[in-house]
Amino acid sequence: MKFSIEKQDLQSNIQHLYNIVPSKNTMPILTNYLIEADEQKNLLKFTATDLEITVIVEFDANISESGKVAVSARNLNEIINSLPDSMVHFLIEEENLKINCEHSKFNLLCAENSQFPLIPQKDLSKVIELDAEMFKKMIDNTHFAVSSEINRPIFTGIFWNIAADQQFMVATDGKKIAEFKLINQVDIPEAVEQIIPTKGLLFLDKVISVDIPKISVLLESNRVMFSYGNYTIFTHIIEGRFPDYTKAIPLNNNNILIINKIKLRDAVKRVSLLASEDTFKVKFDVTNEKFMISSTKREEGEANEDLDDFKYNGEPIIIAFNYRYLNSILNVIESENIEIKMGKSNEPALFFNTEQNDKYSARFLLMPLRLI
Amino acid sequence: MKTDRKIIHVDMDAFFAAVEIRDNPQYKGKPLIVGGKPNSRGVVSTCSYEARKYGIHSAMPSYQAYKLCPHGIFVKPDFDAIKEASQIVRKIFFEYTDLVEPVSIDEAYLDVTENKKNITIATEIANKIKMKIFEETRLTASAGVSYNKFLAKIASEMDKPDGLVVIPPTKAQEILEKLPIGDFYGIGNVSEKKMIYLGIRSGKDLKERSLTELIKHFGKAGTFYYNIVRGKDNRPIITHRIRKSLGCERTFAKDISDVKEMLDVLEKISQKISSKMKENKFKAKTLTVKIKYANFDLVSRSKTLAEAFDKKDILFHLGRKLLLETLGPECKIRLLGLSVSNLVREGDKINDQQMLDFFSETELAMGDEEE
Numbered sequence: 050m051k052f053s054i055e056k057q058d059l060q061s062n063i064q065h066l067y068n069i070v071p072s073k074n075t076m077p078i079l080t081n082y083l084i085e086a087d088e089q090k091n092l093l094k095f096t097a098t099d100l101e102i103t104v105i106v107e108f109d110a111n112i113s114e115s116g117k118v119a120v121s122a123r124n125l126n127e128i129i130n131s132l133p134d135s136m137v138h139f140l141i142e143e144e145n146l147k148i149n150c151e152h153s154k155f156n157l158l159c160a161e162n163s164q165f166p167l168i169p170q171k172d173l174s175k176v177i178e179l180d181a182e183m184f185k186k187m188i189d190n191t192h193f194a195v196s197s198e199i200n201r202p203i204f205t206g207i208f209w210n211i212a213a214d215q216q217f218m219v220a221t222d223g224k225k226i227a228e229f230k231l232i233n234q235v236d237i238p239e240a241v242e243q244i245i246p247t248k249g250l251l252f253l254d255k256v257i258s259v260d261i262p263k264i265s266v267l268l269e270s271n272r273v274m275f276s277y278g279n280y281t282i283f284t285h286i287i288e289g290r291f292p293d294y295t296k297a298i299p300l301n302n303n304n305i306l307i308i309n310k311i312k313l314r315d316a317v318k319r320v321s322l323l324a325s326e327d328t329f330k331v332k333f334d335v336t337n338e339k340f341m342i343s344s345t346k347r348e349e350g351e352a353n354e355d356l357d358d359f360k361y362n363g364e365p366i367i368i369a370f371n372y373r374y375l376n377s378i379l380n381v382i383e384s385e386n387i388e389i390k391m392g393k394s395n396e397p398a399l400f401f402n403t404e405q406n407d408k409y410s411a412r413f414l415l416m417p418l419r420l421i
Numbered sequence: 422m423k424t425d426r427k428i429i430h431v432d433m434d435a436f437f438a439a440v441e442i443r444d445n446p447q448y449k450g451k452p453l454i455v456g457g458k459p460n461s462r463g464v465v466s467t468c469s470y471e472a473r474k475y476g477i478h479s480a481m482p483s484y485q486a487y488k489l490c491p492h493g494i495f496v497k498p499d500f501d502a503i504k505e506a507s508q509i510v511r512k513i514f515f516e517y518t519d520l521v522e523p524v525s526i527d528e529a530y531l532d533v534t535e536n537k538k539n540i541t542i543a544t545e546i547a548n549k550i551k552m553k554i555f556e557e558t559r560l561t562a563s564a565g566v567s568y569n570k571f572l573a574k575i576a577s578e579m580d581k582p583d584g585l586v587v588i589p590p591t592k593a594q595e596i597l598e599k600l601p602i603g604d605f606y607g608i609g610n611v612s613e614k615k616m617i618y619l620g621i622r623s624g625k626d627l628k629e630r631s632l633t634e635l636i637k638h639f640g641k642a643g644t645f646y647y648n649i650v651r652g653k654d655n656r657p658i659i660t661h662r663i664r665k666s667l668g669c670e671r672t673f674a675k676d677i678s679d680v681k682e683m684l685d686v687l688e689k690i691s692q693k694i695s696s697k698m699k700e701n702k703f704k705a706k707t708l709t710v711k712i713k714y715a716n717f718d719l720v721s722r723s724k725t726l727a728e729a730f731d732k733k734d735i736l737f738h739l740g741r742k743l744l745l746e747t748l749g750p751e752c753k754i755r756l757l758g759l760s761v762s763n764l765v766r767e768g769d770k771i772n773d774q775q776m777l778d779f780f781s782e783t784e785l786a787m788g789d790e791e792e
Contacts (some may be wrong), residue, residue: 198726200738
């Protein structure tokens with residue numbers, strides 16, 4: 050194998066790939082990139098996998114000899130990042146990968162590339178095409194609500210439902226729910242639903258840009274393939290039935306608060322400085338006349354802030370939230386104002402954008418903290 | 422400063438060995454080493470005073486003890502007899518006061534400032550306790566009497582075995598000044614080295630340093646050292662310690678590399694811990710796996726869940742995951758252990774977060790993952 054490529058070119062193509070390499074070495078071969086060079090197509094292919102997610106990136110290079118090699122992802126990454134902006138030459142000689150750039154010479158020992166897991170074939174024949182920007186928006190609006198509890202795996206991924214006229218993503222960890230719906234025209238005979246692990250979706254979230262408007266998806270029974278620009282991503286899916294979360298969403302939350310999103314976010318940020326480190330609790334005290342946010346940290350102090358310029362329609366209410374969760378919702382609210390619909394102090398509260406969009410809609414639910 | 426408390430520290434003399442000698446009089450006057458066998462990987466639990474002359478001490482590997490004293494008698498501890506004796510001793514303490522702080526199976530602090538027998542002289546109580554212990558168990562204890570825990574402990578060590586030493590406030594200063602720095606409470610190996618580096622070798626040296634200087638070098642502990650060398654130790658008797666963790670580990674007779682064998686042990690340990698958690702009505706949020714490799718490298722890996730657990734399946738499943746993630750290929754290990762921490766007790770209300778019903782109703786997946 051022998052090829053050369055501009056450092057910047059190589060770096061920009063593989064910069065996100067390292068996130069896929071597993072940090073714990075259950076299988077040492079997985080700490081490597083599989084590099085394949087095809088002389089005829091003049092195409093270079095890098096693959097990283099943790100067995101659950103496989104990412105392949107393909108791009109042009111000056112290839113003078115085809116070949117295949119598995120080499121330490123960490124070493125290669127660090128080497129490439131440290132090189133000057135110049136042409137980098139790669140050559141395999143006696144099972145070693147030689148990397149030369151200007152006056153620097155590296156000699157990397159290679160792993161046995163036949164041990165690298167079998168990579169599925171990219172199949173574009175039955176894919177459906179989706180608007181990439183909207184796909185990214187769905188991930189942005191939901192991924193923060195996934196659970197990290199490995200003993201309930203179905204909640205560690207994002208539930209994705211896709212039909213011909215609309216699709217939606219939902220994530221929940223039992224404390225909050227994030228749902229994002231999208232009106233679309235997709236060429237799909239019947240609705241499909243899958244629970245996709247967050248890791249693969251977050252990888253896509255990173256690489257999606259305005260330059261490439263479409264993303265191709267192939268939904269299979271045991272895995273999903275995404276093809277976007279130079280990238281091909283295979284992700285396994287999480288087995289299990291996602292529960293009917295809509296039952297948990299209250300319909301009669303009639304205490305409605307509307308306030309400027311940034312003002313609320315800044316106030317929460319200040320008050321949270323003296324929130325308990327165990328519960329992250331901030332308290333909302335709302336009536337038609339006043340809206341106060343407060344916090345108390347035992348043995349350290351307390352904080353409160355009165356907000357003005359709000360609209361409130363409902364019964365006086367005192368309700369407490371984990372400010373971290375509250376922030377995660379405020380961060381994805383797009384409109385200038387946020388609408389918060391509350392029921393009672395111990396019932397879930399709902400959060401919405403105030404400006405409606407005819408293409409998509411988002412809603413968020415947050416369970417309050419107990420008032421003591 | 423309180424100088425009016427009356428604290429007694431009672432320490433059984435070479436407890437495990439003493440129990441053994443009591444039940445097997447033929448060992449009397451001989452170097453007896455209680456603990457692991459010399460050809461095993463065990464350590465010395467306790468040894469008789471005769472064995473101590475050879476330089477043997479607790480926690481020393483048994484094979485090393487054997488090298489020092491090949492003609493020593495090595496026996497395994499008789500836990501039933503030890504437990505029985507310990508319970509009798511504890512019962513005696515409670516005849517005098519309820520303010521008993523057990524430090525370990527053979528050691529406790531008693532606050533007898535006010536006591537059930539209305540005896541005003543603490544030394545008299547200490548003497549009665551010692552006599553009663555001997556009467557009922559045929560074992561000797563050493564006692565120290567003073568006005569705080571630290572001085573009481575120093576006192577109990579001054580005349581072992583079968584000693585009784587009183588440190589009144591008038592004598593405290595003299596004793597503390599002569600005390601080597603490593604013998605002070607709260608000064609372990611690391612602090613001792615640092616103290617010596619700073620030229621502090623005894624209580625006298627320590628006393629000459631200002632509070633500011635000690636805080637500069639030791640932070641918060643500086644204040645504690647400053648006070649303790651002046652005989653000020655206001656630590657109360659803690660009658661019940663709140664358990665912060667629970668663990669169980671197993672050293673293999675031979676290093677093992679078979680993953681299946683490890684998992685078998687892990688499963689047994691999980692069962693043991695789970696039962697104990699249920700018995701004592703608490704759950705945990707954090708699980709830690711401890712592995713000692715054949716070369717004695719020690720690693721531990723933890724995982725914390727949002728929800729507290731006590732089920733064996735969860736312990737085993739999580740433990741297995743952590744173990745497999747940590748273990749390199751063909752690793753040989755000599756010890757495997759599990760412990761739980763971040764404990765949540767029934768009635769604890771530390772978590773104010775309310776949960777959606779469907780989440781907790783969703784079955785826990787304990788299914789097998791690929792190896």
